[in-house]
Amino acid sequence: MNVNEYIESGVVEMYVAGLLGPEERKEFEQRLLMYPELSRELNMVQSSLSNFAQAHSVNPAPALRQRVADKFNTGDSGTTDKHNRTGEKADHSLTYKYMIAASLAALVISTFASWFFYTRWEEAENRYTSILGDKNQLEQNYNLIKFDHQRILSDLLIMRDLNTTVYPLRHHEAGMTYKVRVYWNKDSGETYVDVIMLPDLHNEEQYQLWAISGDEYIDAGVMNLSADYGLTRMKDISSAGAWAITVESKGGSKTPNLNKVVMRSN
């Protein structure tokens, strides 16, 4: 390679001005080590161009030096900042103390208020509960009375019906009087019994009502003795001349046990 031709191509100036690409640059730096002339030329161009540039030098304003110093130094101004910040911190911590004291006081007050109103609320709740209980009790009583009243009213309607015939059944035994009334409506066939007094039976026995038509005993149903008073509806009977009650085994019988007729109407 002719070094002079290489130099004359202007490559040195371009290298100095940073105009070469990465590969040209690498090549130039390799040749720099091989050719002393190239190295000398580089030195010349470098010094000449920097001298040329120095000829254009201008002193910047002194204030610019301070701006540079401020930008890169953390000198006195930084320390002042720190002091200011500590002062602010002290102020803040005092403020925080007041805030903490105030919030503690608020906490105490609100805790007391909570307790006070909670007890008041609890009292009111208890009173409300007991009043609610009383109200329910009254409602129940009213319903019971209403139920009884309706039942008595309906019994009275049956008793007062002109088609209803009343058959009193009596029986005397060991100083006790057994009393039962049978109400029979001959138009509709509805039959009711009103147990006024009957002795309790064994568990496996039940009273059974029979309608007597001529010589025939017609089943009118078994009777459930209960604490309830008033009329109990039995089976409808189309014709009856008299009535009898027998003691039968539980569930009743199709034909009456005539040995155990407790009572019969006249």
Place this chain on the structure above:
Amino acid sequence: MQSRNSESELLVQISQGENQAIMKLYDEYSPLIYGIIINLVRDREKAEEIFLETFNSIISKSKSYKSEHNTLAIWLINMTRQAVYSITNQSQYSEYLKNSKSNPEQPFSVIKQAGDTYKSKHEAVLNELESGQRQMLEMILFGNYSQSEIAVALGVPLGTVKTRSRAALLKFRDGGKS
């Protein structure tokens, strides 16, 4: 001009964040850097802002100087030129070139203002240059022009550019030997 070793040393200290080294670089090279900037942008306020940014980018790239074959002055000149063009987002020199074409005798003038005390021993050499020579050196160093680009831009043969610019460079060499 400092020796290559002490230049590297200074840049290593700067890359390690030593503030004294930063201010030393400023004191020695701010006229060179600022001179290029003010000549390119021609506005003092703008030049100062660009200077701060340029100086900042030089500091942040100080580590890369290790692998540089150029002298510190040349490296700084190249860094400055790149920074100005990237900050202003345009080639300021091409604008200057347009103006200088209408008035080719006006050189890339040094803006000397009242209070500027910088005296370069090379300044006198500028006056020895023929106007064409001076413009070629400006284009190479500040305008990022290759010789062939200069030939196209100025409308002269490439050979003429080579001989003229080389003659101009040789004039400055003597001054650089001190």
